[in-house]
Amino acid sequence: MSQSERMNKYKLSDSGFGILCTVPGLAVLLALVAYPIGYNLVLSFMSYKRLVFGGFVGFQNYGWFFRSKDFYLSWRISALYSLGSAGLAFLVGMILAQALTAVRRGRAFFRTLVVLSWAIPPVLSGLIWKWILNKDMGLMNYVLSVFSLIDSNVAFLVNTNLALLSGIVATAYVYVPFMTVFINAGLETIPPEFYEVAEMEGADEFHKFTFITVPLNIKQMLFSFLVVWMFTFRTPDVFFALTGGGPGKATYHAGLFLVNLIYRYIDFGKAAVVSIMLTVSVGLVVTPLAFYIFRRAD
């Protein structure tokens, strides 16, 4: 075998080199994602309560989960909350993004202004809104009474429906900047000529929005909605600070159900099932939609 043949024997193809380069990243991914998921899956078939390991219990924890009233309650609340939060953030984000494209002077200033509330962690937003919405000392009741919009102070965080709505508002407040930036980035890619031609054809603002803005920006819109929905479906930060899941269980988010199982009842087997079902629920919604978005992008 000549030297060049020997060299060729060890020569790496481009795809081979590519695969090799992904190994470190893949290994980290396996350790940080696959291992915990695998471990969690194993745990879901075990009895592991108050740090006492009780051994394999088959599908017992899953049976408990589907019989649990808290599952149906918390999943319903999570669904309403996440759709409401993502929807409200989307609506306001869309309006702001459209407004930002129209701004000609001081654009950097207004963009900075829009993203400011992004810096606020959701749990802190919950605390801020807890005081804004306080029945006896809150800003909201004060403002409403100054404008004579209410006869007596409203207990926003005690009324079942208003408490959920309050959570939605407090969450949207944090995610509006994300939506705005994301949608605005998409809007910026639409050539202005499209709008100019539409105007020449006699299209009004509504038609331009419906037939140009939305179809050409649908990918960004759907994706940003999906990301916020996903975060809010599984994360209870706002309710943790705002209502603690109450009053009663009026805002008992699926994430709070999980947190209680881990930290109050210390039942890791059942908590594993809840976390898996949360992942499955999010995955069932996100996977087909993400597939649609990416296929459309391709």
Next chain:
Amino acid sequence: MMISWKKSVVCAVAVAAMALFALPVFAGGKQEAPAAAELKPWEQIEWNKPKSWPERLLADKYILPEGWKQAVEGVKEFSFYNIGGIETDIATKMNMMRFEELTGIKINAIPLAPRFTLPKTLSTLVAKDKAIHGIGMNNPSYNFTPIAVYLQDVDHMWPEEVTALYNENLINYLAWDGHWYAMPVAAVGHLNFYRKSWFEQAGVEVPTSMLEFAEAVKKVNQWAQENLGPDHYGIVFSVPSTELFTRYRELMYAQNKQVIGPDGRLDFYSKEAQNAFNWLVDMFRQGFITEDALNFGWMDAANFFGVGKAGAITDAPAMFYGFFQSQYPEVGQDMGALTNLKWSEDDPDEWNGRSLIGANSIGLPKYIDNNHKTAVMLWFDYLRSLEGQRNEAIVEGNASFLLHLWETLDAQFNMVDWNLADAAAKELGINPPVRRTKAGPMITGNAIQSEKSLLEVFRPYFPEVQDKFNEEFANVATGKASTEEALQRVQEIADTFR
């Protein structure tokens, strides 16, 4: 050729993955070699020298045991979880400063909100975080089952002659499965506070029973709403987390009834249980308390009272009085304090003051090095001493399990190092504490409750019952259920754990 490379890569990935999966096994499997018959550092300390252990603990100024210095060799500092914000814990700060002065070991107190105590404790212990040397526990009795396996027992620090110095029920709080796992930092007495000026203006006498208290709240509420506005109320207390059940327990004790029956059953069907539950929920149903209190945490209720929105606050930690006296004198001077009262006028007077006492305690992680363990044990010893407990009771306004403190209370006022208290306040950035020379309502209340306290031990399933109790309470308060339905559902949950 290319196929074989791909195979190699796949193999490499597989090997890397297996190695990573195996990593935690090896990392977790590392064991400390057993130290043959060698004495542990704390076993080398002469705990009964230069004086006997009780004499050292009860000395006017705490006396360190002989041999302590060698036992903590190399320890420059340690950290512990302090339940609550340190800025309200002037006694803890004083004790830290004094311990540092005695030993030269620096202490870091890491504040921990009560609601995060168990999550943080659990995470720290399971992760075997060696940066934390003392674990805060505010409800040790029902938390011990899960965490005892991670704690170093301190049985040697509780010989018979030392145990005899403390409330005999303390063992229920700090021991589990025949071993002591913690030391008391302070006992938290609970009192009812009221605004004297509101009561006077409403023409209400200071109540002498809980039924009278409810009547007083009704009148004060009416006066406040008419004179101060509709956003002022007769009373405030917090509902979520552990606070509501604490208040319920107090009302049970006011009727000379315990929450746990003689057969170990939590009984929510009794007449007393219904009385206690209705006493609380009626405050909501009749509008004597803001609806928002259903979401109030402990500090929310305290702030609500402090800013002048409520005429009374029930079941507030006694130290609250001292805190307001020094930090917000205009509020503190208008505050009256009552112990838990007997249920009705017809009940015997000895039922007054029957109350629960919370035990803020510290446990010692098993996995930290022996010298640090010993340093923390010395800190434990100091905290429970007369000097440490005197600071808690007189400067801060906490209760104490140390019997000698209450037996010699009058003499203790002269022993307080007020200069140290002022220095501690300065470091915390708060006003200096009020220099007390005799027992006022707060310390008297603590003294009574320390003597009459009931230390019922709740088992590990208890948080699930407590959460159900809070949930059902909110349902009744918001008109979605009746008391009978609510208590029946709580009883069903409680019975599943028997």
